[in-house]
Amino acid sequence: MGKYVIGIDGGGTGSKGVVADLDGNILCNMKGGPINYVGADTRTIDENIENIIEQGLKGREVSDCAAICIGSAGVSRSDVLANFERILDKTGFTCPHKITTDSHTAHAGALNGEEGIVVIAGTGAICLGVNKAGDSIRVGGYGHIIDDEGSAYYIGRLILRAVIRAFDGRDKKTILSELVYGKLGVNTIPELITWIYSSERSKKDIAALAVLIEEASERGDEVAREIEESAAKELAKLCEPALNFLGGDCRIAVSGSVLQKNRRIRECFKEILKDYTVINAEHEADYGAMLLALKMVK
């Protein structure tokens, strides 16, 4: 029987990890570089995983590890899964292990390992429901081209859209225009368009504009408020199939920057789902990964 478990949350911009004893007491926290094989350089990701595992193993025998769980995007791809398996083999793990999607580890963290629903609205937006038996339903999370509703990218895109439509007279004037101009250091619509369609532009750059919505909304901007309401409505909609799946009697945890930082979106979301218990995520995804590891040995 091992002495400890490891949980790791591997994200696209950084990774975090937790080592805990078999009672779930935290022994050590780890931090590292990005761990997401999709679209990334395999060698760098390999090194990042090895590095974060090494931090957790400092002063511990790998043979004493009872279980390890890693959450990361893209593990539904067999080549991605194989990479994780290879690294665990190489590092000497022989204990039970689980490689799962980052939404599963986020779910376990947010709901402290219990059944329920998590809605994660960061750059993208996704909802995961898990019932008592451990069966799960995923809603949304199909990427920025067709399924970004409620995410920071969605909000950023609607902000830019509002600026353009105010400019050419299709929609109301909005103070989002001056906020966007100020944040991006541009002065004209052609400059803004050049910024948007630059080959260097990533969806994260557009998602980063989402923070402007709160200031505009607090200053009474109607367009900003409509965008916030639309985001809240879409995020609540993600819960519908999950609530059906779980029978409705469960908690809904909110996670990710949009729902955690934007007060109005969160309140609007709660108002739509007022018949249910909406809570803030209790823990982060690395803690959730640790809980999932613990479940394997209990």
Place this chain on the structure above:
Amino acid sequence: MGKYVIGIDGGGTGSKGVVADLDGNILCNMKGGPINYVGADTRTIDENIENIIEQGLKGREVSDCAAICIGSAGVSRSDVLANFERILDKTGFTCPHKITTDSHTAHAGALNGEEGIVVIAGTGAICLGVNKAGDSIRVGGYGHIIDDEGSAYYIGRLILRAVIRAFDGRDKKTILSELVYGKLGVNTIPELITWIYSSERSKKDIAALAVLIEEASERGDEVAREIEESAAKELAKLCEPALNFLGGDCRIAVSGSVLQKNRRIRECFKEILKDYTVINAEHEADYGAMLLALKMVK
């Protein structure tokens, strides 16, 4: 005084041209490769322009040309404009010439050179209003990331979105799912997602799905009808600022595949704008370019 004028419409997938006498009688039609400097190889575009001009000059003296007009996307950029000027110089044109945006030549063609509004809904969507004095207003056309409403790309994206949302239970079932699967030769949602986010995917591939909307709608699919209505509404919205600019007393011409081929979108669009005269585009953009050339010498 010259003997003829040349009009050229330079598109991103191909170009067309017209030579006419000074009374506007067509003397010759030309066809050639893409002419759009934005994001394209300059040498190829140079060759394509020279080639289409050559076709028009066959049996004619360049010194007899009274005026030439070329319409193309991206001419608001000074480097793009300079390329066109350079080619005209090289080819020996000394007559008056006009290098303008493709929406201006489309406008002139669609409205036979008269004042009014043109709404062009192809891969993208844009509206241009030109008054009697020749002053113009542009609405929309700011690209697929923030301003695609009503375009074929918009429709294609909403189709894919509907398929995903029907799959995970957020929205109604739709026969668009089987139509998309059939057209793309995919069988599962993961295969569809792989198709959408492939690095080879272009916005034209997604716009090409727009044709499916008509079949689904004719078979009574509610989701398809909602998408058609939303596209029509957005295209009509493009006209509002242009109608204000022109004082409302003008014709609105529709152009591009979405409004020309999709009966329900066109009828819905006409219904929203029932207080105005909506016509089909009278001529194509190359004919419009010829009319603009003719205006320079009259």
